[in-house]
Amino acid sequence: MSVSKSFICINRKAPYGTIYALEALEVVLIAGAFEQQVTLIFMDDGVYQLTRNQNPAGIGMKNFSKTFGALADYDIDKIFVDEESLFLRGLQASDLQLLTHETTDGEEQASIKVVSRNELGDIIDSADILLNF
Amino acid sequence: MPTLHTVNKSPFEQKSLVTCLSVCKADSSVLLIEDAVVGALRNTRISHKILVSLASGVKVYALNEDLEARGLPLDRLIDQIGIVDYAGFVDLVAKNTKVQSWL
Numbered sequence: 001m002s003v004s005k006s007f008i009c010i011n012r013k014a015p016y017g018t019i020y021a022l023e024a025l026e027v028v029l030i031a032g033a034f035e036q037q038v039t040l041i042f043m044d045d046g047v048y049q050l051t052r053n054q055n056p057a058g059i060g061m062k063n064f065s066k067t068f069g070a071l072a073d074y075d076i077d078k079i080f081v082d083e084e085s086l087f088l089r090g091l092q093a094s095d096l097q098l099l100t101h102e103t104t105d106g107e108e109q110a111s112i113k114v115v116s117r118n119e120l121g122d123i124i125d126s127a128d129i130l131l132n133f
Numbered sequence: 134m135p136t137l138h139t140v141n142k143s144p145f146e147q148k149s150l151v152t153c154l155s156v157c158k159a160d161s162s163v164l165l166i167e168d169a170v171v172g173a174l175r176n177t178r179i180s181h182k183i184l185v186s187l188a189s190g191v192k193v194y195a196l197n198e199d200l201e202a203r204g205l206p207l208d209r210l211i212d213q214i215g216i217v218d219y220a221g222f223v224d225l226v227a228k229n230t231k232v233q234s235w236l
Contacts, residue, residue, distance in 0.1 A: 013146075014143050014146075014168045014171060014203070015202075015203065016167070016168070016199075016202050016203065017141070017142070017143070017167045017168030018168070044145065044146065045143045045145055045146050045168070045171070048171060048203055051203060051204035051205065052204050053204040053206075054201075054202060054203060054204035055201045055202060055204070056201070056202035056203075057201075058197070058198030058199075058201055058202060058218075058219075059198050059199060059202050061202065065204070088145065088177065088178040089145060089171065089174065089177050089178070090174040090175055090176040090177040090180070090209065091174075095204075095206070
């Protein structure tokens with residue numbers, strides 16, 4: 001018997017300086033592969049994980065930001081970004097990757113939604129299981 | 134006896150850049166590396182502190198390879214921040230008499 005629970009993965013670390021961001025992505029892909037309902041939240045320095053045009057060749061690391069594009073294949077299509085964290089870092093929604101998924105009607109829809117702290121509170125409350133990175 | 138200060142942690146998560154700037158004297162150099170390069174962008178919560186240090190004669194640099202890795206737009210960095218590559222990092226180390234790493 002398989003049980004599906006709602007997981008929320010909260011990402012609060014910048015990419016590359018530590019291993020957290022890459023490990024979080026591995027975990028959510030595994031959860032997705034086991035057909036769990038996975039939602040991602042990016043806040044604090046976690047918002048840097050989603051920037052466009054990452055190129056870590058110069059520091060000898062793998063560009064795992066391209067893997068975010070595969071999340072939709074695992075039905076991971078709810079990605080929330082904290083508005084305040086972007087603002088405090090001089091970033092805007094347009095600085096982030098454009099991630100999309102297909103709706104049940106076959107329409108292409110943006111997966112990333114910029115939300116307030118108040119909305120994040122409700123989203124976090126709705127989870128069965130919280131994963132923190 | 135100028136000092137090169139290196140900072141490698143995000144200024145939005147840790148105090149090391151702010152502490153570093155608070156002790157830096159004119160003609161010292163501060164080099165932002167690894168996660169600290171996110172502090173080089175304009176209009177952030179900490180950009181005014183960097184501007185104050187720049188105005189006092191502290192030189193501030195950011196490592197290009199780390200900026201590129203994180204996809205940070207070079208045209209949105211604080212104007213007076215110098216961009217250096219790894220060779221420029223070595224030059225800064227050679228030009229200063231010592232290095233203080235704010236880990």
